[in-house]
Amino acid sequence: VVRRPTRRPIEDGYFTIPEEPSEAPRLLGSRCPMCGEHFFPRRVVCARCLAEGCVDVLLGPRGHIYTWTYVHVPLFAKRDRKPRGDADRRARGPSGPPPAAPRAGSMSSYGVAQVDLPEGPRVQGILLGESDDFHVGMEVELDLETLGEDADGNDVVIFRFCPVGAEGDRA
């Protein structure tokens, strides 16, 4: 039995983390029971018709790229580092050494896309791949990107999009 580290979201309440890594994560959204509009992230009051009592729904996992760009800077510039807690900040001091550089092979550059979900919301997220891998209208699927470890040794993950059929962490 291969033990996988437990995965934790970078922030609760935005996406699911499937038990089975081959399953795509879903976005945690809302649907207005009155006008039927969908939202991401979740909300209580409908932004459109102002009805109260939106219900939780799962969104995605697939959508189409509305627009995208490419960033030639490492993602968060601190991948593979444990989250910076007080002890870490104290150790480095205000003028201490800068955070460690990302290791080779990490996301030293990344795409950012706005993706139209079939339910309606347009969601911005990071893209897995090289700069010539994407085009407007392309179908993409949600995936999880590991940013680092938390103090308890859990993998801290964020959602991302990758072209359907591409090899992500789940392959």
Added chain:
Amino acid sequence: VRIEGVAVAGVGMVRFGRYPDRSGPALARHAALAALHDAGMSLADVDEAFVGYIQPASLLGIKAVKELGLTGLPVTHVENASATGLVAFREAAWAVASGRAEVALALAFDKMTDMARGGGSGRGANEELEYYELLGFCPEGEGERLVDEEATALGGSIPFNTDGGLIARGHPGGPTGLAMVHEIVQQLRGDAGKRQVAGARTALAHLVGGGSVCTVSLFQAD
């Protein structure tokens, strides 16, 4: 300055307390919805919003109003130390008085750490006596007599802090001034229950902040 033709159409609040599981904007949503329900309105009726909070984070006021819907109304963050909430109220009143808004929303919230709570504003009993005098409810040096004669107690000639004031109610900074407005509206409507001042027609809210801010609003029953 007398502001003509401006009325408090509705009020709502979340009881002051510790809510570790609810964000500031979520608490603000509950209070704002209560106020809108009280006024028989929805966010669609509101032309402008003023949101007060002290905790240092940008855009939280916008976030709080986004919780209520996306109608395109302008939202302005107001911060004026302990007087934040009452200044947000003043700005909302002026927005209506000026004619640029028919309905304006004043909203305030705060999430304080225990440290901030302990080291917070020193609105204490001694200050209250001083304000009796400065506001002209008694001559200088006679604030103590006003208390001894129970003039400022419920049932006295000029009851103060009928909801317990900043000491008993708590003073989270941002929303304190709006809690005062909430209490005043309950009193002038005759809805204050055990705290009701018999026949209350006129009320005054006074709040100082950071030693350099002072704002006073006067209210009259219709």
